[in-house]
Amino acid sequence: MMPRVRKQRLYIVLFIVLGASFAAGLVFFAISENMNLFYPPSDIVAGKAPVGKQIRVGGMVVEGSIKREPSSLKVKFDITDYGDAITVVYEGILPDLFSEGEGVVASGKLDANGVFQAEEVLAKHDENYMPPEVADTLQDRGHVPTGAVGSANEETP
């Protein structure tokens, strides 16, 4: 049996851990929305994001939507969360991993027409890692080797 004084200390320790967890839980419940790094396009279409304020949007670049201006670094593309889509305009150098069907996070301001004027575009890669040959095989078999594939392993020869 545990002596009384140790039992008491055990309760104090449990109280500290549970109390801190409870407090942290309340705090994160209160600020949960603000913990998001970016707005998804459907929140922006739904009018949840402020217009003219510095915000971030994130989503997948829509296939075939990238339009570059030949004479400058201006680029225009749509991003989607497979619900709604918004148009992003950006002038500058894009990260290497930026391409159609890939995730991006852009920071900038939403203008009155609902077009996002980006000042910075970051690539958001997914959690899948595989050799190029495996990715090719997956693509040949009609799988898109991005976030849509749950596991990279199941289709390997």
Place this chain on the structure above:
Amino acid sequence: MWSFLKSFYHKLGSPKWFYDISGKWLPWLAGLTAVLLATGAVWGLLYAPVDFKQGNSYRIIFLHVPVSFIALVGYYIMAIAGAITLIWRMKLAEVVMRACAPIGAAMTFLALISGAIWGKPTWGTWWVWDARITSMLVLFFLYLGVIALGEAFTNKDAGTKASAVLALVGTVNIPIIYKSVDWWYSLHQPATIKFTEESSMHPDMLYPLMIMIGAFYLLYAVLLILHARGEILYREHRTQWVKDLVKSSSGKL
């Protein structure tokens, strides 16, 4: 069984016993760590295939993921040692708790730095204030806080108690770090190595990564034992066994 556990527990209470037994383990542990580290690093950096999107830059995963794992797990070890210190006043737990903090801080620092170096070529930025990275920075400050509080009192006992309480309070951050990429929209991608389902990484890359994770667990154990032994010698420097030890080894050094 029970009597064995009980005697083991009582032995654990003796710093001298720990010093003797860990001295016997240390060469084996260190040797195995070196072998695993070398195997994992050579396999991961030279022989594992390139990634289909990131090319060679993904290879920093073989450092980034192991140190991040250890940074999180090490915090729990420190907090559990802190709880044992508070409840049972066990000397060895106090030593372990104090030894955990600087190692954990170093691992967290490495995780942050390797993440930043990885972020530049893949994301396009060194740093972003998303939930994962920010909570990891909080973990770094928690480790520093535990170190600082432990040294902040002239009475060493008070310092130990204060840092044990901080270590316990800080445990709430660990599940937040781990789940941050699932709970909120973040730039950091979700976990690749999953405990409940198949990992989303090709086996040719996953095996060396697993070896590196194992190697870093062992490295952590080696560092913890080394640090704890140093702390034990310092605390017990007035006892007869440490004096004998110094006398018998002074000729060899």
